[in-house]
Amino acid sequence: MPDFGAKAQIVQFPKFLDERGNLSVVESQKHVPFRFRRCYWIYDVPGGELRGSHAFKNQHEVIVALSGSFDAVIHDGVEEKRYSLSRSYYGLYLPPMHYRTLDNFSTNSLALVISSTPYEEDDYIWEREDFCRIKSAWTPTPLQYAPDTEGNKAPDLAAVKAATIDDCSLLTLPRHSERSGSLTSLENSREIPFDVKRIFYLYDIPGGENRGGHAHKECHQMLVAASGAFDVKVSDGKNEKIYRLDRPYYGLHVPPGVWAEELNFSSGSICLVLTSHEFDESDYWRKYSDYLAFKRG
Structure with a gap:
């Protein structure tokens, strides 16, 4: 750091x-x-x-x-x-x-x-x-590193296997509008059902492009079309559903155990993703065949 x-x-x-x-x-x-x-x-x-x-x-x-x-x-x-x-x-x-x-x-x-x-x-x-x-009278306090007291918990694979597309939810997020622009604000475990540890965003996306295509064993995600629009196709190995994200105050919660893929980006789109965990490659299913083998095994 x-x-x-x-x-x-x-x-x-x-x-x-x-x-x-x-x-x-x-x-x-x-x-x-x-x-x-x-x-x-x-x-x-x-x-x-x-x-x-x-x-x-x-x-x-x-x-x-x-x-x-x-x-x-x-x-x-x-x-x-x-x-x-x-x-x-x-x-x-x-x-x-x-x-x-x-x-x-x-x-x-x-x-x-x-x-x-x-x-x-x-x-x-x-x-x-x-x-x-x-x-003028203020004394700075050194910033202390706060260790993660939660530790690394093993994922509940039974719950992950049982997760379905019905566990996904499209949330209307707070929107504060005024003449000088709008603001959408989220606090941990308040407007979203988890604490955010990682934020990433996709940009410079060509129009019509597709991204994503993975599932998590433990990590929750909240996807937002911060600019532009795109579709999110979710699958649980049996059923599929497509959500359209086209407002910066809509968020799609995708829990672990659900496969998600972002499709049909409009030009100039920005996909903002808030996650419950730091990056860990072992938490991913990147091949749909491996994901299906787990869900059906």
């Missing part, structure tokens, strides 16, 4: 190239120095708009331009610096007590923000003057 201090900094995330569309990933306490507690995405922002002028007393966050571009103007209590965000595989890490404003949005921009704490109004500092006054 990079050496994160108490300063704002640009972080580069892994970028996996594929002719069917590229993929970048952010894992909790691996690519950023905190556990995920909340994430939200900002969309439908008019070109040139300004969003989010505030600081946090305790919250760490990372901000990513999933599409389009915008600037983050950061004040650390001493000086101001402007960061231009325009690549899906770069993020701006902000520790607590940095006053930030997002501005200069290009048309059709999409911002992803991952946070270390649930929403708490008392954690916000809205006025810049208040921030400067509080920051």
Whole structure:
């Protein structure tokens, strides 16, 4: 993991190239120095708009331009610096007590923000003057690595084998709309039925392309068409169903034991995926024949 201090900094995330569309990933306490507690995405922002002028007393966050571009103007209590965000595989890490404003949005921009704490109004500092006054007497607390106390539990293979397409669910996610754009926010085990440990997203996807084609033994997934539209075909080895995702406030929960494949991407689509586990190749079925052998065995 990079050496994160108490300063704002640009972080580069892994970028996996594929002719069917590229993929970048952010894992909790691996690519950023905190556990995920909340994430939200900002969309439908008019070109040139300004969003989010505030600081946090305790919250760490990372901000990513999933599409389009915008600037983050950061004040650390001493000086101001402007960061231009325009690549899906770069993020701006902000520790607590940095006053930030997002501005200069290009048309059709999409911002992803991952946070270390649930929403708490008392954690916000809205006025810049208040921030400067509080920051002058503030002492940073070193960020402590929090080990995973859950450990690695063996998957419940009986439940995985019994999973069907009826265990998938299309959820309408919270949508907060205003003139300066819309925001959809998710908190762990609140709007979604699991804690998020990994977030990845597919982008630069050619129109009409297909992706995916796998199942998990333990990992839950939430799929969102953060931009554009695509279909998700789910199968349990006996039955199939196709869901159409075409709104950034719809999420499809796919539990372990259900095969999923993304189809018919529209041009410019972005597939945002939230998962309950970090990447583990042994958790995948990548061949449908192996998946069927397990389900029918």
